[in-house]
Amino acid sequence: MARIAFIGLGNMGGPMAANLAKAQHQVAAYDLSDQAVAAAVANGASKAASIADAVKGAEVVVTMLPAGKHVREVYEGTVIGAAAKGTLLIDCSTIDVESARVVAAAAAKAGMEMVDAPVSGGTGGAAAGTLTFMVGGADAAFARARPFLEKMGKNIVHAGGSGNGQAAKICNNMILGVSMLAVSEAFMLAKRLGLDAQKLFDVASTSSGQCWSLTTYCPVPGPVPTSPANRDYQAGFTAAMMLKDLLLAQEAARAANATTPLGAEAAQLFSLFVNSGRGAQDFSGIIRMLDGK
Numbered sequence: 001m002a003r004i005a006f007i008g009l010g011n012m013g014g015p016m017a018a019n020l021a022k023a024q025h026q027v028a029a030y031d032l033s034d035q036a037v038a039a040a041v042a043n044g045a046s047k048a049a050s051i052a053d054a055v056k057g058a059e060v061v062v063t064m065l066p067a068g069k070h071v072r073e074v075y076e077g078t079v080i081g082a083a084a085k086g087t088l089l090i091d092c093s094t095i096d097v098e099s100a101r102v103v104a105a106a107a108a109k110a111g112m113e114m115v116d117a118p119v120s121g122g123t124g125g126a127a128a129g130t131l132t133f134m135v136g137g138a139d140a141a142f143a144r145a146r147p148f149l150e151k152m153g154k155n156i157v158h159a160g161g162s163g164n165g166q167a168a169k170i171c172n173n174m175i176l177g178v179s180m181l182a183v184s185e186a187f188m189l190a191k192r193l194g195l196d197a198q199k200l201f202d203v204a205s206t207s208s209g210q211c212w213s214l215t216t217y218c219p220v221p222g223p224v225p226t227s228p229a230n231r232d233y234q235a236g237f238t239a240a241m242m243l244k245d246l247l248l249a250q251e252a253a254r255a256a257n258a259t260t261p262l263g264a265e266a267a268q269l270f271s272l273f274v275n276s277g278r279g280a281q282d283f284s285g286i287i288r289m290l291d292g293k
C-alpha cells in the first residue's frame with residue numbers, strides 16, 4: 001500500500017482521505033485547521049506537522065484546497081521543492097485552468113507527474129466514495145493516478161492533457177448553472193400563467209425541455225421528492241460554489257476568447273443571489289429570487 005500525503009481536509013478532503021485510509025493506504029494528513037486534522041486522524045490517517053512533513057517519503061500527494069491561489073501556494077511554496085522526484089501529484093481542487101497548467105508544468109520541470117482531477121458529486125459522493133473525477137494530464141500520469149482515484153470515486157474520466165479536468169468541470173457546471181436558471185424561469189412563468197408545477201414537470205420531463213436540473217433537481221417542491229426544494233433549499237450544492245464555478249468559466253472564456261453570454265448572465269444572477277446573503281443555500285434556491293422573494 002502506498003504512502004500518501006493528503007493536504008486540505010475540509011468538507012470534501014476529509015471524507016476522501018478517510019476512503020484512502022480505509023483502503024489500507026498510509027495517509028499523512030495536513031491542514032491549516034487542527035480540527036480537520038484531528039478528524040482525519042480519527043478516520044485512520046496520521047497527523048503531519050507541516051506540508052513538508054506530510055510529503056516526506058510520500059509516493060503520492062493529494063490536495064483538496066479552496067482555490068487556485070491556495071493550490072499554487074501549496075505546490076510552488078512547498079510540495080514541489082520538498083517531495084521526491086517521481087512523486088505523483090493529484091490536485092482534486094476546483095481551480096482555474098491556467099493555474100492548473102502552470103503548477104503541472106513546474107512539477108514536470110522538477111521531475112514529477114501531475115494530474116488535475118476536480119470532482120463532482122459533493123460531500124455525499126465524497127463520503128460514499130462515488131465521486132466523478134475529471135482528469136487532466138498525460139496518459140502515464142492518468143494511469144498511475146487511476147487506482148487511487150478509484151478508492152474515492154466511481155466514474156473516472158480522462159479529459160485530456162493538463163488543465164482539461166478543470167476545463168471539463170467548469171464547462172459542465174456552466175451548463176448546470178444556465179439550465180437551472182432556465183428551468184426556474186419556466187416554473188415561474190408557469191405559475192403566473194396558472195399552470196400547475198406538476199403538470200409542467202409531467203410535460204417537460206418527457207419532452208424536449210428535459211434536463212438534469214428538471215428531472216433530478218427540480219427547483220420547486222413536489223415533482224422530485226429528493227430535490228433541495230423540498231427541504232427549504234438546504235444545500236446540496238451551495239449557491240456560493242455555483243458562483244465560484246461560473247466565475248471560473250467566465251475567466252476561462254475571456255482567456256480563450258470564447259463568447260459565453262448565457263454563462264455571463266448566469267454568473268451575474270448568481271452574484272446577485274449570493275450578495276443577498278443566500279450563498280449558503282442550495283443553488284436551486286435562486287428560483288425564489290426570480291420570484292421576487
Ligand code: NAD
Nearest residue numbers: 008009010011012013031032033065066070093094122123
Ligand atoms: P473546505 O473549505 O471545506 O476545505 C478546504 C480545506 O483546505 C480547509 O480545511 C482549509 O483549512 C484547507 N486549506 C486551505 N489552505 C490550506 C493550506 N495552505 N494548507 C493546508 N490546508 C489548507 O472546502 P471543500 O468544500 O472541501 O472544497 C474543496 C474544493 O473542492 C474546492 O475547490 C471546491 O470548489 C471543490 N468542490 C467542492 C464541492 C462541495 O460540495 N463542497 C463539490 C465539488 C468540488
